[in-house]
Amino acid sequence: MILLKSKKLIFLLLVFIFGLFILSGCGRTGSPEGELVVYNARNETFVKPLLDRFEKETGIQVRILSGREELVNQIIEEQNNVRADVFISNDAGAMDFLRREGLLAVNGSALLESIGGQFRAPDGSWVGLSARSRVLIYNKDLISEEEMPQTLQELADPAWAGRFMITRGGNSSMVTHVAALRLVWGDDATREWLSAVKDNAGAIVGGHTDIRQAVGAGEFEFGLVNNYYYHLQLEETTGSNVGAVYPDQGPDDMGVFVNVAGLALINGAPNEENARRFIDWMLEEEQQAEFSYYSKETPLNSEVRTVEEARRIDQYKVMDLDLADLGPLWNDARALIEESGLDLGI
Numbered sequence: 001m002i003l004l005k006s007k008k009l010i011f012l013l014l015v016f017i018f019g020l021f022i023l024s025g026c027g028r029t030g031s032p033e034g035e036l037v038v039y040n041a042r043n044e045t046f047v048k049p050l051l052d053r054f055e056k057e058t059g060i061q062v063r064i065l066s067g068r069e070e071l072v073n074q075i076i077e078e079q080n081n082v083r084a085d086v087f088i089s090n091d092a093g094a095m096d097f098l099r100r101e102g103l104l105a106v107n108g109s110a111l112l113e114s115i116g117g118q119f120r121a122p123d124g125s126w127v128g129l130s131a132r133s134r135v136l137i138y139n140k141d142l143i144s145e146e147e148m149p150q151t152l153q154e155l156a157d158p159a160w161a162g163r164f165m166i167t168r169g170g171n172s173s174m175v176t177h178v179a180a181l182r183l184v185w186g187d188d189a190t191r192e193w194l195s196a197v198k199d200n201a202g203a204i205v206g207g208h209t210d211i212r213q214a215v216g217a218g219e220f221e222f223g224l225v226n227n228y229y230y231h232l233q234l235e236e237t238t239g240s241n242v243g244a245v246y247p248d249q250g251p252d253d254m255g256v257f258v259n260v261a262g263l264a265l266i267n268g269a270p271n272e273e274n275a276r277r278f279i280d281w282m283l284e285e286e287q288q289a290e291f292s293y294y295s296k297e298t299p300l301n302s303e304v305r306t307v308e309e310a311r312r313i314d315q316y317k318v319m320d321l322d323l324a325d326l327g328p329l330w331n332d333a334r335a336l337i338e339e340s341g342l343d344l345g346i
């Protein structure tokens with residue numbers, strides 16, 4: 001009798017467990033491992049192969065929403081009804097802004113240690129994977145490396161008037177670079193520098209692709225770009241006789257400003273466990289190399305190989321600042337840029 005009763009209990013328990021299993025397995029996606037929602041502000045062609053592989057390796061169904069900076073606003077708007085698990089960004093300024101708004105979650109994963117402390121949030125809520133260093137691409141037919149300006153400060157010198165290119169003020173790399181200069185030089189000096197550089201620039205263009213192509217074609221001697229545009233230009237069949245100067249490398253110089261592309265963990269992520277698993281997976285060397293390779297950026301873990309001819313992150317002097325200090329300066333950097341007279345648009 002007792003035996004029968006316990007058999008019945010076990011049966012009921014099994015039915016209950018099976019029911020739970022079915023319920024959890026029949027979520028919105030139908031994937032037993034659940035899903036991962038990625039808001040991606042990076043070029044989708046750079047991240048799609050990685051996301052596909054993650055999906056294949058784990059069975060977690062990945063859904064991507066790609067866009068640009070407006071995704072930051074979307075994350076803010078959705079804070080009471082969170083949809084995103086992970087935010088992939090090209091910009092530490094944007095990620096740290098979200099952290100300061102309380103929209104990111106603390107991440108204590110030990111794998112974060114493979115990335116230098118200045119390239120991630122103190123609470124681990126965002127982490128950089130690849131470096132986007134601000135360098136000067138130059139046309140070797142028009143100017144030699146020795147003749148090139150060696151510091152950014154020199155771009156304000158009238159001697160360079162009409163000889164170089166910069167992007168519009170609203171370019172997201174420009175905005176975060178300006179935020180960094182505010183931290184190092186202060187607001188007044190940064191505004192004056194920007195104003196002089198705007199006057200000196202031979203052309204102010206929409207994006208860095210315009211710069212690398214025009215410099216490659218010999219229309220201007222040099223331009224201020226992110227390092228990967230130099231590597232992209234090297235691959236062109238024509239106009240590839242270009243070099244790159246990493247500015248401010250002297251003993252008293254400030255070093256190159258390095259922004260990062262990376263990942264942020266959204267606070268209240270509906271698939272938090274999968275999000276943490278994804279970030280850990282991305283920090284593994286193979287994925288980090290791939291993340292950097294597609295875009296020709298430099299891996300922030302110096303153990304990871306770089307693209308050909310790219311300097312490793314420990315082979316040049318980097319501006320001595322924590323990217324996590326940029327958040328508040330990033331938020332109103334656009335206002336300072338406008339004050340300098342450099343248009344945010346064209």
Ligand SMILES: [Fe+2]
Nearest residue numbers: 090173208226
């Ligand atoms: Fe870019």
